[in-house]
Amino acid sequence: MLHYLFRRLGSLLATLLVASLVVFLVIEVVPGDPASYMLGMNAQADTVAALRSELGLDQSGPARYLQWISGMLQGDFGQSYTYRTPVADMVADRLWISLPLALYALFLSTVLAFPAGIWAASHRGGVADTTVMGFTQLGIAIPNFWFALLLVMFFAVNLGWFSAGGFAGWESGLFAGLKSLTLPAISLALPQAAILTRVMRSSLLDVLGEDFMRTARAKGLSERQALLRHALRNAMIPVLTIMGLQFSFLIAGAIIIENVFFLPGLGRLIFQSIAQRDLIVVESVVMLLVFAVVMVTFVIDLAYAWVDPRLRQQRR
Amino acid sequence: MKLRSLVPGALLVLLVVIAALLSYLWTPFDVATLDIRNKFASPGAEHWLGTDHLGRDILSMLMVGARTSIAVALVAVGIGMGVGVPLGLLAAARAHSWLDELIMRGNDLVFAFPALLIAIMITAVFGPGAINAIIAIGIFNIPVFARLTRGAAMSLWNREFILAARVAGKGPLRISLEHLLPNITNLLVVQGTIQFSLGILAEAGLSYVGLGAQPPIPSWGRMLAESQTLISLAPHLALFPGLAIVITVLGLNLLGDGLRDWLDPRLRRER
């Protein structure tokens, strides 16, 4: 178990290290000098040079890379070129919207998909199965931002139940905060739920064909008992994989959905920063999101070990 | 039974492809001409799907937009397959070597970047545009195909018919081309359809946030973005581009499912 854990942890760190290098190099080759961009067209050469040295842009590439990651490790993401405020503070503010949104969506999609997938699998071939599968086909095909527009059109414009956008702020209460995240979370969750339902169903169907399911029936379990007690846990392995991947989709999706609902999250921040050539912010936010994806992968790996005793031993 | 999803899927895809191809020859109206007097026309006899805030014909724009979507998604799948499949075959042929390890870790690395993040980084460097969208989605497709190919090829490498080919003195390259590739084509076709549909969605998302095809090239995603501010004024502007995306993606997914059902049983029988 420990060995498995250490191996995963090692590969996690390696991925992060290489990812940071890639992000740094990509941003590094950006044409144009942030300092002269910030000071405008008419800036004096010496003013630009002074700013460059203030921002640390006059140092060598490797030195700046080391500075960047050692800073990040200490929670110092540098100074925003545009706002001259610590990037860490900007990101922290936004994170309080993006992270709850992604988790809210993950929760919704899981709550929808698990029962639907199990229900479809246990009635395979029947009306229930066909109906659920039809809905999932549709759910996968609907782009989440379009679904978001439809939700706005219906629940905000026509019914007026929700506001069409913006964020109430956590300080106005948990309920108000969650309410402004509800439509975004639903639009993010729906396509993911559709995918998860399909994976759950097909994974369950695969397991139902296994020999040990026959053993379970032969010992006197009903079809339903056998499914819940023996099939579900085995079927979880591919489902977990997809849930891990989904988190990365949710993060990407959140960037777009935040724009639909004018939510001041990381997604909005990243687009503003691109528009303002505030590359250090772009760099940091991308790195943060990559970190989140990698961490989720790690958590999923741990979940595998919890589900599958074969991984707990030093196999694999 | 088998044809239940294959035929409708193929028909939907065919519809979109024909619309896209037709747009090269003819569209109901010219998409570049603005007709402000006719703005926000509701769907009717003249403009079947109505007009937008600049009086352009929605149907014509959708037809031209289909070109962009299909081209971006198709090339992105091409990049994914063209790079991913050889990498996967290579990794499988040298399974558990340092090369295999390198390829797989590289895959993990790319997987850590959601497609949109890749697009954002590329855009941050090179600016927005259809080409950059293609590259971003293409890069994202590479590990998908590499993993699929490696997994399938690895299980084939242990099959006895591959051993027989090795006994006949055939090398890894020859075996990969003669024996492995034909046996994973089905898988690749099915996955290709799925990635194609994901590509359509990704392209729409990118152009919605302004990272895809730039004006004046019409694109479904940007049409939706433009409709957003006018949503209470002219809801049909938001409706039709979305439906176009749904139809295309649904068609491709049904086609993928249908192809899998159609191709798979024969494989099972042969086993």
Place this chain on the structure above:
Amino acid sequence: MNAESPLLRMDNVQLSIHQTPILQDISLQVQAGQTLGLIGESGSGKSMTALSIMQLLPRGSRQTGSIRFQGQALEKLPEAELCELRGSDIGMIFQEPMTALNPVKSIGEQVGESIRLHRRLSRDEAQALTLRTLERVGLPNTKFPLNRYPHELSGGQRQRVVIAIAIACQPRLLIADEPTTALDVTTQAGILELLKSLQQDEGLALMLISHDLAVVSNMANDIVVMHKGRIVEQGGLGAVFGSPAHRYTQMLFDASALTQVSHGPAVQTADADVVGVEMAARVSPINSDSRSTPTPTPTPTPTPTSTSTSTSTPTPTPTPTPTSAPASAPASAPAHTSAVSAAPHASTSPLLQVENLICEYPGRRIGLFSHAPAFRAVDRVSFDIQHGESIGLVGESGCGKSTLTRALLGLMHLHDGRIRLNGEEVSAAHVVSRAARQQMQVVFQDPYGSFNPRHRVGRLVSEPLHVLDEPPERKATQRRVASVLESVGLHADDSNKFIHEFSGGQRQRIAIARSLIIEPSLIILDEAVSALDVSVRAQVLQLLDTLAREQGLAYLFISHDLSVVQRVTERVMVMQHGQIVEQGDTAAVFVNPQHPYTRELLAATPRLRIPSS
């Protein structure tokens, strides 16, 4: 229900799945405390008969007729009551122990579940009963605690767990569907022993389903023979086996008898009913056939001759003739067995020379730079194969025979030692000699996996031509393909078909054709007939026999199945833990085994027992 009525009674049971008829008119009875042997080849409907008793038929099944268990009509019982019956009054065990257990639940959970489902017991009582049940099947808690997971157990141990699940609630009837088919012979003996003792000690009725007549003959009181979904013959063991009435039974019986292991003296003296020795005596090894060719007179004693320098004439290797049945008896069996070397050879150099071969698999990486110790799969193996000789290699799964095969074929890196074919080193410094490859071919076990499903037979069969220095032109290739296809009993125009159009037996013929096309001197047969039904197996063995005589081929016959090896080889090697523990004349090894492991193997192999009815 009176005491005389059978425990289980099936009357006129018909079964169809999606309108395809599977079972026709099945009527049989199982008496309380008795063992019924259900025999048939694959596809005969044995398993479906079992599943219809359990009422666990696949979707789309339609069953008519009546199945009465203890007087209750099972097909009329509601599902809830059937669930109470399954695992409580009727237990079932399956063929594949490796997959029959849930990999994510401990053995204690899986056995205990069965108990808690049917018995109202407290947690402690249930646990105690679980422990007792596992102990009954030979898995004492001291060595196999309840929190073990299936992947920590061997195949035989897993099958014991499956049996524990089935018998935990002391059922009246236990259905065992090919319970030992997937197991090694020594493991099989243990499981059969267990089933027998459970049946005798607890008075449960056993329905033993098997394709293996020898297994059934040692276990059953009554026999039912199935063929293509019908019962072709049934009755007491003595009646059915003593004088098979139906043509199919007779054929099955002959084919089984033909591949029957004969044993040393112990068998004959211990049990006069055993016909194994006589049956085996009717059989003669490949290359030494004396029935159809006018070869020099066979001497009644096996001699170690096994070389033929000429390739066209049949090798005059003497063996017991049909009339000299006791030839393999101890008195006449010379102790040719030796743990060291093969038969003495004076003049000719051997075809294949293996010297001190070592193959290792690198250990799993346990740290960044450290590896677990390497696993030595083949350990200092040396042997020769003479031209035109047929030699067997037997051993149980994991003994290293597959690795050895791969090494011989040049598919594997040799850690140490050398392999020479006609004096040519097969793989020196990672490069496999083309000349060596031109002289050997292989036939694998799986008639389904051995061919690329996307190529036509012509292309499949001609693939080895690639290894020739100058592969023939298209026309010549076609001619060669046609001729090899005909030589294995197929048609020349079969070359345009795809492999899925052929049956298992035909596929093995195609595999043999493929191996023949470059006219090799050595063919390695890696479990080549193990996947075939017994009747088809006999035909393929016959074909190999004929080909060897006509073309002077040498065979290396690798198998876990002693009967096949005994049937077709002149010499045999026994492998265990990567080492060859014994080699010598086949007859001598089988009659007078020297190494304890060989003795164990022979003792564990079930023999066809025919009661003198």
